[in-house]
Every structure is written in structure tokens, then in C-alpha cells.
Amino acid sequence: NAGFVRTQSSELENNFPVLPNPVLNMFVYPHLTKFGNPIPGYTTNFKLYELDRYALPNEAL
Numbered sequence: 001n002a003g004f005v006r007t008q009s010s011e012l013e014n015n016f017p018v019l020p021n022p023v024l025n026m027f028v029y030p031h032l033t034k035f036g037n038p039i040p041g042y043t044t045n046f047k048l049y050e051l052d053r054y055a056l057p058n059e060a061l
Contacts, residue, residue, distance in 0.1 A: 015057045016054040016055060016056070016057065017054065017055050018052055018054055018055075019051070019052070019053045019054065019055055020026055021047050021048060021049050021052055021053070022047070022048045023045050023046070023047055023048070024045060024047070025044075025045045026043070026044050026045065026046070027041065027042075027043050028041060028042050028043075028044065029041050042049060043061055
């Protein structure tokens with residue numbers, strides 16, 4: 001019955017879907033600090049927009 005039961009979270013997800021917010025991947029190359037200490041290369045990621053936005057009910061994505 002789980003697929004047929006209406007819950008608060010499923011109603012919110014259906015009525016107000018989250019708009020796409022791409023995740024950007026950035027590679028930081030190995031480098032030295034101003035004191036000469038080595039920093040290894042690493043990868044970080046962040047969202048393109050600061051906040052997640054939600055579509056209004058019946059708004060096309």
C-alpha cells in the first residue's frame with residue numbers, strides 16, 4: 001500500500017519539484033603555500049546556484 005498512500009513529503013515533492021541546480025567539479029592543481037609547504041592536488045564540487053529553487057504547482061520544468 002506504500003505506493004498508494006499520500007504522505008506530506010510525497011505531496012510536497014509532487015507539487016513543488018526542485019529545479020535543476022547543476023553541480024560543478026573543480027580540480028585544484030598541486031601548489032605551494034607562501035611559506036613553501038606543498039599542497040596536494042584535490043577535487044572539489046559545488047552547486048552552480050547558492051540556493052535550491054522550487055517550481056510552483058503545475059509549472060513546467
